[in-house]
Amino acid sequence: MNKENTVSRLPVMSGKRAHAVTSDGEHQQPAQKKMRKVDIDPAPRARPAATVVPKRMLPPKQAVTRPLRPTGAATVAAGPSQGLHRPPVASVPKAGATAISKGPKRPGWDLKGKVSDMEVKVQTYQSRVKSVNQENENLKDSISKIQKRESQMQEENVQLKKRLRECEEELSALCSMKKDLEMVSKERDDLQRELSNLSEQHKVLQGLRDNLESELCNVQSQLSVQTSALNRCQDSLRQSQETVSSLQETVAQQRDELHHGEMERRKLHNTIQELKGNIRVFCRVRPLLTEGKSEIPHIQLPAHDNKSLTLARVEESHTGRTVDTQKSYNFSFDRVFGPSARQQEVFEEISLLVQSALDGYNVCCFAYGQTGSGKTYTMEGGDLEDMRGVIPRAVQQIFKSAQALKEQGWQYTFTASFVEIYNETLRDLLYTGKSNKRPEHEIRKVSNNEITVTNLTYQKVSTEDEVCNLILLANQNRSTARTNMNDHSSRSHSVFQLDIDGENRDRDIKCK
Ligand SMILES: Nc1ncnc2c1ncn2[C@@H]1O[C@H](COP(=O)(O)OP(=O)(O)OP(=O)(O)O)[C@@H](O)[C@H]1O
Ligand SMILES: [Mg+2]
Structure with missing residues (x-):
């Protein structure tokens, strides 16, 4: 140091700061150099590979820029950056430089002193160049380390990006899986609800099925009972059918017999009637x-x-x-x-003749006697059941017998007429037209010795009531007058005629 104070001061090589030259010849800016010093991290800390650490930008240290003096040795960087161990530049103390620039000025003749100052300066500069070179080497190492680290970081970055993409893909896959899962869970919930509903329905249906099964058992047992009963019924039906067919044959035989018997009865009956006398009084x-x-x-x-x-x-x-x-x-x-x-006794004697009329024989029954003797009473009678006369009783018997003979295949048609003979003129008692247009009647004999009256009303009747109504109509039309013997004397002869046509189509027989 003392030497420095003694050596003559040499002029600086240049007023401008020379750009530092890197090992590969590129010029670096001063600011970059300062930044590089700040960022140097000689001992890179171990970090987890998967962690992405953003590049931490430290605030740039305030560079201590000392004003370059024409006589100053060089600028000196500020204190060491964090973590960067830089070899100290021992050979260039600050004080020395200041001493050099501010040393006492040697007289112009002191060339030796000046040379010695220059030599000191050269040595100083040489040591500074050396230290700068050293620093440069250190920086190169740092750069190479940093580059290596950067390449590692880039690789790591690439890995991390790749991993990030994979993670994002996994995440999207997971998101879609989550959605699917949600849908599946929703479907599962729905299905569970449906399952619970179906379970309830299943229980109900099981109950129904049990009921139906028990009912089926009952029905089957009933069916077996019914089947056996049916078999018995079928057997009995077969027997019945056989019986029916045999009975039908018997019925047919008996019908034949009955018919023959009926024909025989008619013959015998009418023989008896003839024997009794065709004319009876x-x-x-x-x-x-x-x-x-x-x-x-x-x-x-x-x-x-x-x-x-x-x-x-x-x-x-x-x-x-x-x-x-x-x-x-x-x-x-x-x-x-x-x-x-009584009226009934009288009719019993006549009813046999009424049967003859149904058998196809002509029967005539008439009452004869003086006025008031009871002809009308006997033939027509009164309204009460006990007082009914021969005609209504005969009509009743005829319709009853006709109904009974239907079963033997007989069909009857009845035609009624009622005529009055008064003073030898004929009057139609069933006439319902105007009295001034009453037709005239004559008794004529037609074929088969049949007697007919012209222009007479022949009324078809099919019930007893219809005949009774005709008798009432006839009574209204009949001429009556008071006599000494009878308050309601008929004063005429009246003839009630009932034509009976019988037909048995099965046996092709007719009777009239
Ligand atoms: N058997 C009898 N029993 C009771 N009363 C009878 C009997 N017969 C007739 N009569 C009565 O006698 C009266 C005269 O009878 P009905 O009119 O039948 O006589 P008739 O012969 O018809 O007379 P006419 O020729 O004048 O017509 C009537 O009041 C009737 O009721
Ligand atoms: Mg009379």
Whole structure:
């Protein structure tokens, strides 16, 4: 140091700062040099490979820039940067430089002193060049380390980017998987709900199935019972069918027999009627109409004979000299009905003839007698059931018998007519037209000795009521007048005619 103070000062080589020259010949800017010093990290710390550390930009240290003096040795960088161990530049103390530049000026003649100063300066500069070179080498090492580190970092960066892409891909895959998972979980929830519903339905259906199975068991047992019953029924049905077919045959035989029997009965019945007499005369004694008198003294009816009648009367003497004599007149009839005989008794005797009419025989029944003797009462009777006369009872029997004969295949049609003979003129009692347009009638004989009346109303009837209505109509049309013997004397002859047409189509038989 002392030497420095003693040596003459040499002028600086240049007023401008020379650019530092790197080992590869490139010029570096001063600021960059300062930054490089700051960033040097001689001992790179070990970091985890996966961690990306952003480049930490330290604030640039305030470079200490000393004003270059024409006589100054060189600028000296500020204190050492963090972590960078730089070899100290011992040979260039600050004080020395200042001493050099501010040393006492040697006189112009002191060439030796000046040379020695120059030599000191050269040595100083040489040592500074040396130190700068050393520093340069250090910096080169640092740069190479940094470059190596940078390449490592770049590789690491590439790896990390690659890893990042992979992670992003994984993340997107995971996101889609998450969405899928959410959907799947939602579907699972739905399916679980559906499963619970289906489970409930399953339980209900199981209950129903159990009920149905038990019902099925019952039905099957019933079915087996019914099947056995059905078999029994079928057996009995077969037997019944056989019985029915045999019975049908029997019925057919019996029908034949019945028909033959019926035909035989008709024959016999009518033979009997003929034997009894084709013309039969019955006598009916009317009761006395005056109250209190029940016996008729001049009519005697033998108790044990219902076919004879005796009229007794006292005959006065024509001369008056002899006593009155009791004379009796005996009459015999096919049947005598006394005053107490009821309508039913009279009809029973006639009903056999009504049966003959249904069998196809012509039957005529008429009442004859003086006025008030009871003809109309006997033939028509009164409204009460007990007082009904021969005609309504005969009609009732005819329709009943016709109905019964239907089963033997007989079909009957009935035609009614009612005619009045009054003063030898004919009147249609079933006429319903205007009275001034009444047609005239004649009795004519047509083929088969049939008697017919021209322009007469022949009314088809099919029920008993229809006939009764016709009789009422006829009674309204009939001429009546009061007589001494009868308040409602008919004053005429009336003929009720019922034509009966019978047909048995099965056996092709007709009767009229
Ligand atoms: N058997 C009887 N029982 C009770 N009353 C009878 C009987 N017969 C007739 N009569 C009564 O006698 C009366 C005369 O009878 P009905 O009119 O039948 O006589 P009729 O013969 O028809 O007379 P006409 O020829 O004048 O018409 C009637 O009031 C009737 O009710
Ligand atoms: Mg009469």
